[in-house]
Structure formats: C-alpha cells, structure tokens
Amino acid sequence: EVRLVQSGAEVKKPGESLKISCKDSGSTFTNSWVGWVRQMPGKGLEWMGMIYPGNSDTRYSPSFQGQVSMSGDKSISTVYLQWSSLTPTDTAMYFCARGDHAMDVWGQGTAVTVSS
Amino acid sequence: QSALTQPPSASGSPGQSVTISCTGTSSDVGGYNYVSWYQQHPGKAPKLLISEVSKRPSGVPDRFSGSKSGNTASLTVSGLQAEDEADYYCSSYGGRSNFKVFGTGTKVTVL
Numbered sequence: 224e225v226r227l228v229q230s231g232a233e234v235k236k237p238g239e240s241l242k243i244s245c246k247d248s249g250s251t252f253t254n255s256w257v258g259w260v261r262q263m264p265g266k267g268l269e270w271m272g273m274i275y276p277g278n279s280d281t282r283y284s285p286s287f288q289g290q291v292s293m294s295g296d297k298s299i300s301t302v303y304l305q306w307s308s309l310t311p312t313d314t315a316m317y318f319c320a321r322g323d324h325a326m327d328v329w330g331q332g333t334a335v336t337v338s339s
Numbered sequence: 340q341s342a343l344t345q346p347p348s349a350s351g352s353p354g355q356s357v358t359i360s361c362t363g364t365s366s367d368v369g370g371y372n373y374v375s376w377y378q379q380h381p382g383k384a385p386k387l388l389i390s391e392v393s394k395r396p397s398g399v400p401d402r403f404s405g406s407k408s409g410n411t412a413s414l415t416v417s418g419l420q421a422e423d424e425a426d427y428y429c430s431s432y433g434g435r436s437n438f439k440v441f442g443t444g445t446k447v448t449v450l
Contacts, residue, residue, distance in 0.1 A: 260385075260441075267342070267428060267441060267442070267444040268377070268379075268385065268428050268430075268441040268444070269441060270430070270438070270439040270440060272438075273439075282438050284437060284438070285436065285437055318384055320384075320385075322387075323439075324373040324375065324390065324391070324432055325373075325375040325387055325390030325391065325396075326375070326377075326385075326387060327387045327390070327396060329384040329386070331384055332384055
C-alpha cells in the first residue's frame, strides 16, 4: 500500500524560513507527479503546484509562483515544500498528494502556524 | 484563475440522493475531461471519489457518480448514508497556464 508521510506540525515566526517534507513509502514517486495543496483554517482546498520527482520538473499555480519552492530527492523518495520568509497568511494545513489530474493518495497533512 | 463555483451546502435524508454542481468555464471544466471530485471529513485529508469526470477508483462505492454538461460538472451521491456527511470539492485541469483549480467546496449534511 502506498502511503505518503508528511513531516510534523511547525510553529514559526514571521520572516523565518521553513521546509516541510512528504515521503513516499511505496517508492512510486519517480513515476508520478506529486502535488501540494493548501487549506487555510476553515477554508477550501487550493492547488499550489506539483513536482515530478523523477526529473524535478515543477509546475506552479500562478497564485503561488514565487511564493514557495518545490524540490525533491528521489533517492529517498521525498519531496519538499519550502518558504524563504514566512508571513502570518501562510498559516494553514498543507497536504501532499500523488497524481496530476487526479490526486489518489494523500499525505496526512502538515499544520504550519506563523505567529509572532 | 478563479476557483470553480460550487453551492456552499446541500442536504438530504438517509436513502435520498443529492447532486452537487461545479461550474467553471470553457477554459477548464468545459474544455477538458479532467474533472475530479474529493470528499473531506473534518480534520482528515481529502479522498479521491471520481476522476476524469465519471471514473470511480477502486474501493469507492457506486453510490458516487459523476457527469459533465458544458461548463458544469456534477457529483451525485445516491442512497445517502450518515458517513457521507462531509465537504466535497471538485477540481479541473485549467490548461497549461494554471494546471489545476479546485472548486469552492460544498458541505453535505445528512438530515
């Protein structure tokens, strides 16, 4: 069974950097796109972008282009979502999920809180 | 690119059917057969229910069905059960400039 396991909850201050991870337990990453989805408190799902770990090709939503960066390390079946300077509006749950048009396997989510 | 439009809420009694609409444009829903639907229970990760407008992944009950007409896609839940009470989101391919867009979400209540 494929499982995506995300890193734990984070509490950060504005201006700090952060890198969260998503690890594939089934070693299917190299042959699938992996997307990131944001869910702000009490709000809906927002597609942020996706990465193809096999060659690190990335596609970003225009809303998130330049705000975050996605990377991957196929040798350890892990992808990352990174911020260089967090703001309170980055407070949200972040999900990784396998797939491009349809996201069929989801991680458990990583809660990020940004507060001074 | 704007989110796809869904009704904020829908409801039905156990055993009844409920249909949720997802309205986009010819640049997303109407232009491609890449509409998918997700179910999300409170505090949980979303779950894929439907892909490519009407395909059900293995393990998804056939009570869930999807369709599309023009720029509007629909999800129908037949034979409502208590465990169907959740938030439902559609998504669609939006073209090369914005690969994927989600709907605004619909909260389904089982009366």
